Amino acid sequence: MSTPDGPRRVRVTSPRTSAARRTSGHTGTREIDEQTRVGEVYMSSLIQSQLRLALLVIAGTAVILGSLPLLFFLVPATRTLGVFGIPLPWVLLGIVVYPVVYVAARLYVRNAERIEAEFTEFVGRQ
Template identity: 80%
Template structure:
Protein backbone atom coordinates (compact mmCIF):
# COMPACT_ATOMS: atom_id res chain seq x y z
CA UNK A 1 0.00 0.00 0.00
CA UNK A 2 1.21 3.41 -0.80
CA UNK A 3 0.48 6.37 1.37
CA UNK A 4 -1.01 9.35 -0.37
CA UNK A 5 1.13 12.42 -0.16
CA UNK A 6 -0.64 15.50 1.16
CA UNK A 7 -0.02 18.98 -0.10
CA UNK A 8 3.54 20.14 0.21
CA UNK A 9 4.24 22.60 2.93
CA UNK A 10 5.52 25.97 1.83
CA UNK A 11 7.42 28.30 4.11
CA UNK A 12 6.49 31.97 3.62
CA UNK A 13 8.98 34.58 4.72
CA UNK A 14 9.19 38.31 4.46
CA UNK A 15 11.42 39.62 1.71
CA UNK A 16 12.93 42.03 4.25
CA UNK A 17 14.20 39.42 6.70
CA UNK A 18 17.71 39.84 5.41
CA UNK A 19 17.50 43.64 5.36
CA UNK A 20 19.56 45.53 7.89
CA UNK A 21 17.45 46.59 10.82
CA UNK A 22 17.50 50.16 11.95
CA UNK A 23 17.77 50.76 15.65
CA UNK A 24 14.53 52.23 16.95
CA UNK A 25 14.55 56.00 17.14
CA UNK A 26 14.76 57.31 20.68
CA UNK A 27 11.40 58.44 21.95
CA UNK A 28 10.34 60.39 24.97
CA UNK A 29 8.56 57.37 26.39
CA UNK A 30 11.74 55.34 26.15
CA UNK A 31 13.65 58.14 27.89
CA UNK A 32 11.10 58.03 30.71
CA UNK A 33 11.08 54.21 30.89
CA UNK A 34 14.86 54.04 31.02
CA UNK A 35 14.95 56.86 33.59
CA UNK A 36 17.48 58.91 31.71
CA UNK A 37 18.22 62.54 32.56
CA UNK A 38 15.95 63.68 29.73
CA UNK A 39 13.20 61.38 31.01
CA UNK A 40 13.57 62.94 34.46
CA UNK A 41 13.22 66.39 32.93
CA UNK A 42 10.05 65.32 31.11
CA UNK A 43 8.53 63.90 34.30
CA UNK A 44 9.56 66.94 36.33
CA UNK A 45 7.82 69.14 33.76
CA UNK A 46 4.62 67.09 34.02
CA UNK A 47 4.64 67.15 37.82
CA UNK A 48 5.26 70.92 37.84
CA UNK A 49 2.33 71.51 35.48
CA UNK A 50 0.06 69.39 37.65
CA UNK A 51 1.25 71.17 40.80
CA UNK A 52 0.56 74.61 39.29
CA UNK A 53 -2.94 73.51 38.32
CA UNK A 54 -3.60 72.08 41.78
CA UNK A 55 -2.42 75.23 43.54
CA UNK A 56 -4.46 77.46 41.21
CA UNK A 57 -7.67 75.50 41.83
CA UNK A 58 -7.08 75.39 45.58
CA UNK A 59 -6.37 79.13 45.64
CA UNK A 60 -9.55 79.85 43.68
CA UNK A 61 -11.69 77.74 46.01
CA UNK A 62 -10.08 79.32 49.08
CA UNK A 63 -10.74 82.83 47.77
CA UNK A 64 -14.38 82.06 47.03
CA UNK A 65 -15.10 80.11 50.21
CA UNK A 66 -12.86 82.32 52.32
CA UNK A 67 -14.82 85.38 51.27
CA UNK A 68 -18.00 84.03 52.90
CA UNK A 69 -16.94 84.82 56.50
CA UNK A 70 -15.58 88.13 55.23
CA UNK A 71 -19.02 88.91 53.77
CA UNK A 72 -20.72 88.18 57.09
CA UNK A 73 -18.16 90.28 58.97
CA UNK A 74 -18.26 93.29 56.61
CA UNK A 75 -22.04 93.25 56.04
CA UNK A 76 -23.63 92.36 59.42
CA UNK A 77 -27.26 92.30 58.15
CA UNK A 78 -26.37 89.25 56.02
CA UNK A 79 -26.04 87.24 59.24
CA UNK A 80 -29.74 87.52 59.97
CA UNK A 81 -31.17 87.78 56.45
CA UNK A 82 -33.72 85.07 55.64
CA UNK A 83 -33.90 83.35 52.25
CA UNK A 84 -36.93 81.08 51.76
CA UNK A 85 -37.34 81.02 55.52
CA UNK A 86 -33.75 79.96 56.16
CA UNK A 87 -30.91 82.15 57.46
CA UNK A 88 -28.59 83.25 54.62
CA UNK A 89 -25.48 81.73 56.27
CA UNK A 90 -27.19 78.33 56.30
CA UNK A 91 -28.21 78.66 52.66
CA UNK A 92 -24.70 79.63 51.61
CA UNK A 93 -22.87 77.06 53.73
CA UNK A 94 -25.42 74.26 53.36
CA UNK A 95 -26.37 74.62 49.71
CA UNK A 96 -24.25 77.02 47.66
CA UNK A 97 -20.87 75.66 48.72
CA UNK A 98 -21.41 72.35 46.93
CA UNK A 99 -21.81 73.77 43.42
CA UNK A 100 -18.62 75.78 43.95
CA UNK A 101 -16.69 72.67 44.94
CA UNK A 102 -18.25 70.69 42.06
CA UNK A 103 -17.29 73.32 39.48
CA UNK A 104 -13.76 73.52 40.89
CA UNK A 105 -13.45 69.73 40.65
CA UNK A 106 -14.71 69.72 37.05
CA UNK A 107 -12.26 72.45 36.09
CA UNK A 108 -9.44 70.54 37.75
CA UNK A 109 -10.25 67.24 36.02
CA UNK A 110 -10.60 68.84 32.58
CA UNK A 111 -7.36 70.76 32.88
CA UNK A 112 -5.48 67.76 34.32
CA UNK A 113 -6.66 65.64 31.39
CA UNK A 114 -5.59 68.39 28.97
CA UNK A 115 -2.13 68.55 30.58
CA UNK A 116 -1.74 64.77 30.38
CA UNK A 117 -2.92 64.65 26.76
CA UNK A 118 -0.50 67.39 25.73
CA UNK A 119 2.31 65.66 27.61
CA UNK A 120 1.55 62.32 25.96
CA UNK A 121 1.46 63.90 22.51
CA UNK A 122 4.70 65.77 23.13
CA UNK A 123 6.55 62.75 24.50
CA UNK A 124 5.23 60.56 21.69
CA UNK A 125 6.64 62.94 19.08
CA UNK A 126 10.10 62.97 20.61
Protein backbone atom coordinates in the same frame (compact mmCIF):
# COMPACT_ATOMS: atom_id res chain seq x y z
CA MET B 1 28.75 28.07 -11.26
CA SER B 2 31.77 27.83 -9.15
CA THR B 3 35.05 29.31 -10.00
CA PRO B 4 38.22 27.33 -9.71
CA ASP B 5 39.43 29.64 -6.88
CA GLY B 6 36.69 28.86 -4.28
CA PRO B 7 33.11 27.94 -3.49
CA ARG B 8 30.15 29.69 -4.96
CA ARG B 9 28.80 32.63 -2.92
CA VAL B 10 25.30 32.34 -1.49
CA ARG B 11 23.16 35.33 -0.59
CA VAL B 12 21.16 34.89 2.64
CA THR B 13 18.12 37.12 3.18
CA SER B 14 15.49 37.40 5.87
CA PRO B 15 11.96 36.26 5.06
CA ARG B 16 10.75 39.48 6.77
CA THR B 17 12.33 41.94 4.37
CA SER B 18 8.98 43.70 3.86
CA ALA B 19 8.28 44.02 7.62
CA ALA B 20 8.22 47.43 9.19
CA ARG B 21 11.58 48.40 10.54
CA ARG B 22 11.94 49.37 14.17
CA THR B 23 13.00 52.93 14.75
CA SER B 24 16.22 53.20 16.67
CA GLY B 25 15.69 56.85 17.63
CA HIS B 26 15.22 57.82 21.24
CA THR B 27 11.55 58.50 21.84
CA GLY B 28 10.28 60.39 24.84
CA THR B 29 8.57 57.31 26.25
CA ARG B 30 11.79 55.35 25.91
CA GLU B 31 13.65 58.10 27.77
CA ILE B 32 11.08 57.93 30.56
CA ASP B 33 11.09 54.13 30.70
CA GLU B 34 14.87 53.99 30.87
CA GLN B 35 14.87 56.76 33.50
CA THR B 36 17.45 58.88 31.71
CA ARG B 37 18.12 62.52 32.56
CA VAL B 38 15.87 63.63 29.70
CA GLY B 39 13.11 61.35 31.00
CA GLU B 40 13.48 62.91 34.44
CA VAL B 41 13.08 66.38 32.91
CA TYR B 42 9.93 65.26 31.07
CA MET B 43 8.41 63.79 34.22
CA SER B 44 9.32 66.77 36.41
CA SER B 45 7.70 69.14 33.90
CA LEU B 46 4.50 67.07 33.98
CA ILE B 47 4.49 67.00 37.78
CA GLN B 48 5.13 70.76 37.97
CA SER B 49 2.27 71.45 35.57
CA GLN B 50 -0.09 69.26 37.59
CA LEU B 51 1.03 70.86 40.87
CA ARG B 52 0.60 74.37 39.46
CA LEU B 53 -2.93 73.49 38.36
CA ALA B 54 -3.82 71.95 41.72
CA LEU B 55 -2.54 74.96 43.65
CA LEU B 56 -4.42 77.34 41.35
CA VAL B 57 -7.71 75.47 41.82
CA ILE B 58 -7.20 75.22 45.59
CA ALA B 59 -6.38 78.93 45.84
CA GLY B 60 -9.39 79.94 43.76
CA THR B 61 -11.73 77.75 45.79
CA ALA B 62 -10.26 79.02 49.06
CA VAL B 63 -10.71 82.65 47.99
CA ILE B 64 -14.34 82.08 47.00
CA LEU B 65 -15.30 80.07 50.07
CA GLY B 66 -13.10 82.07 52.44
CA SER B 67 -14.74 85.30 51.37
CA LEU B 68 -18.12 84.17 52.72
CA PRO B 69 -17.25 84.56 56.43
CA LEU B 70 -15.57 87.85 55.55
CA LEU B 71 -18.79 88.96 53.86
CA PHE B 72 -20.79 88.09 56.98
CA PHE B 73 -18.34 90.00 59.16
CA LEU B 74 -18.12 93.13 57.00
CA VAL B 75 -21.82 93.33 56.09
CA PRO B 76 -23.77 92.59 59.29
CA ALA B 77 -27.12 92.71 57.47
CA THR B 78 -26.24 89.44 55.70
CA ARG B 79 -26.23 87.64 59.07
CA THR B 80 -29.93 88.24 59.61
CA LEU B 81 -31.15 88.16 56.02
CA GLY B 82 -33.29 85.12 55.19
CA VAL B 83 -34.01 83.14 52.05
CA PHE B 84 -37.30 81.20 52.20
CA GLY B 85 -37.16 81.51 55.98
CA ILE B 86 -33.62 80.12 56.21
CA PRO B 87 -30.80 82.46 57.31
CA LEU B 88 -28.55 83.49 54.40
CA PRO B 89 -25.34 82.22 56.04
CA TRP B 90 -26.87 78.74 56.33
CA VAL B 91 -27.97 78.80 52.69
CA LEU B 92 -24.55 79.91 51.48
CA LEU B 93 -22.47 77.65 53.74
CA GLY B 94 -24.83 74.67 53.64
CA ILE B 95 -26.01 74.63 50.05
CA VAL B 96 -24.03 76.94 47.76
CA VAL B 97 -20.66 75.53 48.87
CA TYR B 98 -21.27 72.17 47.18
CA PRO B 99 -21.78 73.46 43.62
CA VAL B 100 -18.67 75.64 44.02
CA VAL B 101 -16.60 72.63 45.09
CA TYR B 102 -18.10 70.51 42.28
CA VAL B 103 -17.25 73.13 39.63
CA ALA B 104 -13.71 73.45 41.00
CA ALA B 105 -13.27 69.66 40.86
CA ARG B 106 -14.61 69.48 37.29
CA LEU B 107 -12.29 72.28 36.19
CA TYR B 108 -9.34 70.51 37.78
CA VAL B 109 -10.12 67.14 36.19
CA ARG B 110 -10.71 68.64 32.74
CA ASN B 111 -7.48 70.64 32.81
CA ALA B 112 -5.46 67.79 34.32
CA GLU B 113 -6.62 65.49 31.51
CA ARG B 114 -5.72 68.17 28.96
CA ILE B 115 -2.22 68.52 30.44
CA GLU B 116 -1.73 64.75 30.37
CA ALA B 117 -2.98 64.51 26.77
CA GLU B 118 -0.61 67.27 25.66
CA PHE B 119 2.24 65.59 27.53
CA THR B 120 1.49 62.23 25.92
CA GLU B 121 1.33 63.80 22.48
CA PHE B 122 4.58 65.69 23.03
CA VAL B 123 6.46 62.67 24.39
CA GLY B 124 5.14 60.48 21.59
CA ARG B 125 6.54 62.87 18.98
CA GLN B 126 10.02 62.96 20.44
